[in-house]
Amino acid sequence: MTTPLPTAGAAGATPLLELRDLTVSFGSVAALSRVSLQLDGGQVCCVLGENGSGKSTLVALLSGLLRHGEGELLVAGRPVRFRSPGQARAQGIATVWPDLAIAPLMSVWRNFFLGAEPTRGVWPLRRLDVATAQQVTVRAMARVGVAGLDPDQAASGLQAGERQSLAIARALHFGARVLVIDEPTTPMTLSQRGLVLQSVVTARDEGLAVVFVTHSPQYAHLVGDRFLLLARGRVAGNLTRDDVDADDLTRLVAGGDELSRLTATLRRAAPGR
Amino acid sequence: MNAGLPTFRAPSPAPPARPTGRRLLDSLLARPSAAAVVGLLVALLVFGLRAPGLLTSGGLATVLDVAALLGIGAVAIAMLLVGGQFDLSIGVVAVFSSLVTAVLVSQVGLPIWPALAVSLLVALAVGAVNGLLVVATGLPSFLVTVATFLVLEGGALALASAAAGSSRVSGLDGAAGWSSAEWVFDATVQIGDGRFRISLLWWVVATVLTTWQLWRTRFGNAVFATGGAGQAARELGVPVARTTVLLFLGTATAGWLIGTIGLVRLGGVQVAPTLGTEIEFLVVAVIGGCLLTGGYGSTLGASLGALLYAVAREGITRAGGDLYWFQAFLGMLLLVALLANGLVRRRLGTVPRS
Numbered sequence: 001m002t003t004p005l006p007t008a009g010a011a012g013a014t015p016l017l018e019l020r021d022l023t024v025s026f027g028s029v030a031a032l033s034r035v036s037l038q039l040d041g042g043q044v045c046c047v048l049g050e051n052g053s054g055k056s057t058l059v060a061l062l063s064g065l066l067r068h069g070e071g072e073l074l075v076a077g078r079p080v081r082f083r084s085p086g087q088a089r090a091q092g093i094a095t096v097w098p099d100l101a102i103a104p105l106m107s108v109w110r111n112f113f114l115g116a117e118p119t120r121g122v123w124p125l126r127r128l129d130v131a132t133a134q135q136v137t138v139r140a141m142a143r144v145g146v147a148g149l150d151p152d153q154a155a156s157g158l159q160a161g162e163r164q165s166l167a168i169a170r171a172l173h174f175g176a177r178v179l180v181i182d183e184p185t186t187p188m189t190l191s192q193r194g195l196v197l198q199s200v201v202t203a204r205d206e207g208l209a210v211v212f213v214t215h216s217p218q219y220a221h222l223v224g225d226r227f228l229l230l231a232r233g234r235v236a237g238n239l240t241r242d243d244v245d246a247d248d249l250t251r252l253v254a255g256g257d258e259l260s261r262l263t264a265t266l267r268r269a270a271p272g273r
Numbered sequence: 274m275n276a277g278l279p280t281f282r283a284p285s286p287a288p289p290a291r292p293t294g295r296r297l298l299d300s301l302l303a304r305p306s307a308a309a310v311v312g313l314l315v316a317l318l319v320f321g322l323r324a325p326g327l328l329t330s331g332g333l334a335t336v337l338d339v340a341a342l343l344g345i346g347a348v349a350i351a352m353l354l355v356g357g358q359f360d361l362s363i364g365v366v367a368v369f370s371s372l373v374t375a376v377l378v379s380q381v382g383l384p385i386w387p388a389l390a391v392s393l394l395v396a397l398a399v400g401a402v403n404g405l406l407v408v409a410t411g412l413p414s415f416l417v418t419v420a421t422f423l424v425l426e427g428g429a430l431a432l433a434s435a436a437a438g439s440s441r442v443s444g445l446d447g448a449a450g451w452s453s454a455e456w457v458f459d460a461t462v463q464i465g466d467g468r469f470r471i472s473l474l475w476w477v478v479a480t481v482l483t484t485w486q487l488w489r490t491r492f493g494n495a496v497f498a499t500g501g502a503g504q505a506a507r508e509l510g511v512p513v514a515r516t517t518v519l520l521f522l523g524t525a526t527a528g529w530l531i532g533t534i535g536l537v538r539l540g541g542v543q544v545a546p547t548l549g550t551e552i553e554f555l556v557v558a559v560i561g562g563c564l565l566t567g568g569y570g571s572t573l574g575a576s577l578g579a580l581l582y583a584v585a586r587e588g589i590t591r592a593g594g595d596l597y598w599f600q601a602f603l604g605m606l607l608l609v610a611l612l613a614n615g616l617v618r619r620r621l622g623t624v625p626r627s
Contacts, residue, residue: 101508105497105501115495115506117494119293
């Protein structure tokens with residue numbers, strides 16, 4: 001990557017997204033435990049870790065599906081507590097879900113605006129603004145490289161790549177400040193990965209803070225400025241691009257010696273877990 | 274390896290152009306009500322020729338009356354099916370709420386309108402219980418509403434025999450405000466030799482309102498998403514639980530309306546232990562193109578299905594056939610509708626797992 005690192009984190013500036021000692025628990029089990037992170041606009045944070053390490057919990061928290069217990073979640077310096085995905089979206093945080101969150105039997109434009117439909121008219125007659133919704137959908141899809149799409153066709157008729165584009169275009173449209181991308185666990189084709197990486201870069205260049213949950217250290221190193229390694233709900237490593245090269249990162253994520261040693265140290269630090 | 278990034282683009286080759294005829298077929302098939310329209314045309318053709326007097330104003334009045342009462346319920350059930358749930362208790366809600374009205378009028382001495390208001394609240398409470406149980410437990414709505422069905426049916430029979438000593442409560446037409454209730458729920462207009470009832474108007478209003486809701490409001494979008502892709506709906510912040518409960522309130526209201534129309538027409542209530550009407554609503558909604566798996570369907574289709582049902586029933590009667598044949602016919606119709614819906618589903622394309 002030849003792009004210089006953005007210097008948005010200059011002295012005094014508040015980070016766009018900040019997690020302070022944040023804990024999410026299901027009953028007595030902590031899915032995330034004292035996780036901290038600072039992320040500026042124009043930066044990409046890659047979240048890496050094994051299955052069950054808390055990656056999905058982090059995504060669910062940022063997108064408003066889950067609420068945190070202790071700790072603080074701050075967006076542009078203001079503490080927030082989302083009670084629904086709608087509230088997260090209203091704060092400019094949008095998510096690309098691993099299942100893409102697409103209703104196959106609904107049309108493309110209905111999918112695009114699902115949960116945040118534009119309306120016109122006053123209450124008893126308040127109705128969907130179909131024309132606007134369709135235009136915006138077509139424009140947003142063209143922005144991610146899918147041109148000439150019929151917004152009225154069912155989402156089930158889209159090719160896999162187009163469905164991915166739809167999910168990304170939607171998140172780019174609604175995510176004004178923070179974009180959360182959770183990659184599917186199933187293998188993706190090269191072009192699908194390309195779409196995802198392209199969207200990460202696009203969002204970063206537009207000044208968004210990007211949280212990129214991925215399974216591939218190589219791809220992560222390609223686009224990431226920071227790397228948050230999770231293990232058993234704890235931060236196993238919070239590295240910057242200068243700290244590691246792609247090979248180190250791979251070894252760390254692949255459960256190599258470093259990670260095992262790290263985990264062992266952590267266990268010793270908190271016995272009884 | 275780094276230099277390659279900016280060239281990543283969505284692979285969007287032009288889709289292979291389909292022949293026009295095939296596209297037309299696709300867009301016709303994609304309409305949920307296609308099967309009902311075809312069925313209705315066939316039934317009108319067959320019975321119009323074979324059943325004397327079906328297409329006169331007298332015959333039409335009968336057909337439309339049957340279709341209206343069935344249609345009101347089918348429209349509500351269709352909404353619920355699109356939302357991915359089913360309500361087996363709608364028929365018994367009709368009986369139970371009208372029984373509540375009848376008891377309040379005949380035993381407590383309330384005027385008809387307050388009694389109707391109370392019974393509407395009772396019906397809504399049943400709907401709320403159904404909806405909240407389904408949402409809170411995640412149990413199949415079929416099971417939850419079977420339980421409600423049994424409770425209400427037993428309750429209705431017990432209440433009727435306690436209040437009136439039999440399964441029949443009658444003689445309500447002396448209640449205060451009865452004539453205005455009659456005007457709202459059982460007004461008729463004579464056209465030719467057919468008496469057209471106001472239930473027809475209620476049915477049309479229900480169909481138009483729900484069609485608009487389904488296709489042109491945020492609520493409708495939420496219904497489609499809740500039934501078709503619950504997980505996606507939750508992830509995007511669609512109020513899945515609220516939508517489900519509202520849909521159950523909708524079927525309860527429809528049940529109350531059907532019960533009230535029957536009550537005002539008869540001037541009383543007859544409680545009979547039956548589990549039949551719910552199945553008819555379901556059959557009619559499926560004929561109208563609703564998928565049992567949720568997320569797809571239309572209330573206009575359900576109304577057309579109700580019309581088809583009524584035409585076939587009245588047609589078989591007028592042609593001198595046995596009504597048992599009607600049941601067999603209905604079963605075959607359901608089968609055809611199910612197969613047609615499966616075809617539609619395949620045409621629309623199943624979702625590849627990727």
